[in-house]
Amino acid sequence: MTHGIPASAPVRAHAALIGLGSMGYGMGQSLLRAGLDVTGYDVNAASLARFRSEGGATADSPAEAARDAAIVVSVVVNAAQTEAILFGPGGVAETMREGAVFVSCATMDPEKARTFAARLEASGRHYLDAPISGGAQRAALGELTMLASGSPAAVAAAKPALEAMASKFYLLDEAAGIGAAFKMVNQLLAGVHIAAACEAMTFAARHGLDLPKVYEVITASAGNSWMFENRMPHVLDGDYRPRSAVNIFVKDLGIIQDMARDARFPVPISAAALQMFLATSAAGMGEEDDASVARLYARITGTPLPGEPTSP
Amino acid sequence: MTHGIPASAPVRAHAALIGLGSMGYGMGQSLLRAGLDVTGYDVNAASLARFRSEGGATADSPAEAARDAAIVVSVVVNAAQTEAILFGPGGVAETMREGAVFVSCATMDPEKARTFAARLEASGRHYLDAPISGGAQRAALGELTMLASGSPAAVAAAKPALEAMASKFYLLDEAAGIGAAFKMVNQLLAGVHIAAACEAMTFAARHGLDLPKVYEVITASAGNSWMFENRMPHVLDGDYRPRSAVNIFVKDLGIIQDMARDARFPVPISAAALQMFLATSAAGMGEEDDASVARLYARITGTPLPGEPTSP
Numbered sequence: 025m026t027h028g029i030p031a032s033a034p035v036r037a038h039a040a041l042i043g044l045g046s047m048g049y050g051m052g053q054s055l056l057r058a059g060l061d062v063t064g065y066d067v068n069a070a071s072l073a074r075f076r077s078e079g080g081a082t083a084d085s086p087a088e089a090a091r092d093a094a095i096v097v098s099v100v101v102n103a104a105q106t107e108a109i110l111f112g113p114g115g116v117a118e119t120m121r122e123g124a125v126f127v128s129c130a131t132m133d134p135e136k137a138r139t140f141a142a143r144l145e146a147s148g149r150h151y152l153d154a155p156i157s158g159g160a161q162r163a164a165l166g167e168l169t170m171l172a173s174g175s176p177a178a179v180a181a182a183k184p185a186l187e188a189m190a191s192k193f194y195l196l197d198e199a200a201g202i203g204a205a206f207k208m209v210n211q212l213l214a215g216v217h218i219a220a221a222c223e224a225m226t227f228a229a230r231h232g233l234d235l236p237k238v239y240e241v242i243t244a245s246a247g248n249s250w251m252f253e254n255r256m257p258h259v260l261d262g263d264y265r266p267r268s269a270v271n272i273f274v275k276d277l278g279i280i281q282d283m284a285r286d287a288r289f290p291v292p293i294s295a296a297a298l299q300m301f302l303a304t305s306a307a308g309m310g311e312e313d314d315a316s317v318a319r320l321y322a323r324i325t326g327t328p329l330p331g332e333p334t335s336p
Numbered sequence: 337m338t339h340g341i342p343a344s345a346p347v348r349a350h351a352a353l354i355g356l357g358s359m360g361y362g363m364g365q366s367l368l369r370a371g372l373d374v375t376g377y378d379v380n381a382a383s384l385a386r387f388r389s390e391g392g393a394t395a396d397s398p399a400e401a402a403r404d405a406a407i408v409v410s411v412v413v414n415a416a417q418t419e420a421i422l423f424g425p426g427g428v429a430e431t432m433r434e435g436a437v438f439v440s441c442a443t444m445d446p447e448k449a450r451t452f453a454a455r456l457e458a459s460g461r462h463y464l465d466a467p468i469s470g471g472a473q474r475a476a477l478g479e480l481t482m483l484a485s486g487s488p489a490a491v492a493a494a495k496p497a498l499e500a501m502a503s504k505f506y507l508l509d510e511a512a513g514i515g516a517a518f519k520m521v522n523q524l525l526a527g528v529h530i531a532a533a534c535e536a537m538t539f540a541a542r543h544g545l546d547l548p549k550v551y552e553v554i555t556a557s558a559g560n561s562w563m564f565e566n567r568m569p570h571v572l573d574g575d576y577r578p579r580s581a582v583n584i585f586v587k588d589l590g591i592i593q594d595m596a597r598d599a600r601f602p603v604p605i606s607a608a609a610l611q612m613f614l615a616t617s618a619a620g621m622g623e624e625d626d627a628s629v630a631r632l633y634a635r636i637t638g639t640p641l642p643g644e645p646t647s648p
Contacts, residue, residue, distance in 0.1 A: 169556070196545075196549060206540075210553070210557050212539060213533070220606070227596065228518075230599055233514065234508075237506075245562075246562050246563060249561035252525065252561075288637070289539060291535055293605065295608070297605055
């Protein structure tokens with residue numbers, strides 16, 4: 025836990041927050057609640073207006089948001105967006121002052137994190153590899169889990185923001201990339217467990233089992249997983265509004281496949297899971313809840329699920 | 337819970353226990369501790385001698401063990417062994433008295449359970465489909481989980497034994513086969529989660545992560561599963577003595593594949609997991625702990641794991 029590290033500066037910290045999506049917006053609220061001056065940036069003007077109504081400042085580009093900030097928190101979807109925010113036109117590397125820290129929360133290939141860190145650190149700024157987990161609700165409560173790696177200087181510089189955003193902070197190594205790698209291991213398991221839960225639940229439905237009883241029995245048995253317990257209520261309720269979308273795991277299990285292929289390391293279980301997320305996305309459900317993989321199984325087999333039309 | 341059902345007979349119950357393996361032996365101890373007269377049968381003479389030393393009686397065949405028993409508990413590996421014990425030469429159906437109950441604990445295709453139940457019930461005996469979960473230690477403590485289905489008469493007749501053996505008793509339906517189907521859904525998930533845990537843990541090792549830290553982070557994150565938490569200490573300790581063997585999941589995921597093919601229901605995630613258990617068995621580790629799937633990944637990729645020789 026960094027929370028034991030003495031505060032580095034008595035002055036009110038100025039932070040920039042790049043990306044006001046479902047996670048980033050809540051993290052911005054947590055930063056404001058902790059008393060930081062926060063300047064937000066997002067491509068969506070409505071998000072910027074809403075953030076101003078909460079007491080945040082806003083800017084027209086990542087570079088402008090990052091000017092004078094001691095801490096720049098980046099909450100975007102992937103490595104490509106992170107690279108654009110850092111080094112693209114209007115990127116923060118142009119304006120971040122020396123000694124400031126860039127806190128990168130996107131899930132990405134560890135090699136990318138290492139590359140970004142080396143390039144930014146060469147210019148005298150710090151980089152904290154800090155993937156997050158926990159969902160939008162915990163983001164807004166300042167109760168995220170962070171799987172971080174970076175230099176002691178990066179951690180110390182980011183401390184006021186880390187305390188505001190995370191209730192569980194794992195500092196896993198002094199080199200960027202290790203946090204990203206831990207996050208990928210978690211995503212491998214999380215993705216497989218969602219797909220397996222959907223396979224098992226529709227298999228149970230196909231065999232005529234009472235699905236609420238299946239949920240009760242499995243969550244009390246050795247077949248349980250965090251994801252089974254968290255996602256299968258969406259199937260029982262027939263409610264596929266996106267808490268986390270199918271396409272997130274198309275992306276994250278895709279990164280696993282790339283990492284595994286580069287390392288000449290076969291990953292047949294997560295490869296099979298990726299195919300099911302891809303099939304669900306291909307069937308038009310990419311932006312719906314990731315428990316929609318159950319609907320894909322149900323539709324191709326004509327198996328009834330709660331709230332779903334039965335096949336002709 | 338059946339524990340609320342009034343006791344059916346004030347006389348000391350006589351039970352037969354067929355199969356004194358790691359689970360059955362502990363269940364026999366639990367039955368004796370509860371004050372039942374128990375006659376055991378096993379093909380292994382040493383198990384019989386040990387059971388006599390605990391105060392049990394023994395017999396030379398299932399038929400002899402079942403003579404005069406009100407309850408016959410069968411704790412064998414699969415449907416074929418269950419069928420032989422019921423209807424083979426020296427089987428219990430020859431000697432069970434009318435009104436007695438056969439409690440079948442083997443994991444099997446629900447269709448088999450339905451077939452066995454119909455055939456036994458046609459002769460005036462009861463059949464309780466009662467797959468178990470929990471491992472040898474909980475078997476000896478009388479704290480198993482049972483996923484049961486059967487008629488009220490079957491449950492009532494089996495009650496003294498059920499109370500002695502199980503701390504969690506789910507009565508899921510009045511027809512045999514439903515208990516078996518719930519157990520198969522659990523096994524689908526359990527098997528996938530073990531294989532996924534092994535894939536993720538060796539993937540982490542391949543990327544240079546500290547494995548005890550991976551265990552700490554994952555068990556506190558959304559990637560956790562009951563099986564990850566239970567089996568990965570075996571990998572961290574390099575201890576592959578069989579708590580539950582690889583070949584158990586070769587069998588159980590094999591049943592899933594048969595059921596799924598019969599139902600024209602694709603199960604790509606559990607199909608991939610089965611292939612990894614098969615590969616591990618083919619590499620000579622079939623009778624070792626099911627966490628040995630991690631060793632299979634490690635060996636084919638030259639990844640070091642605790643206690644394992646590194647590849648040349």
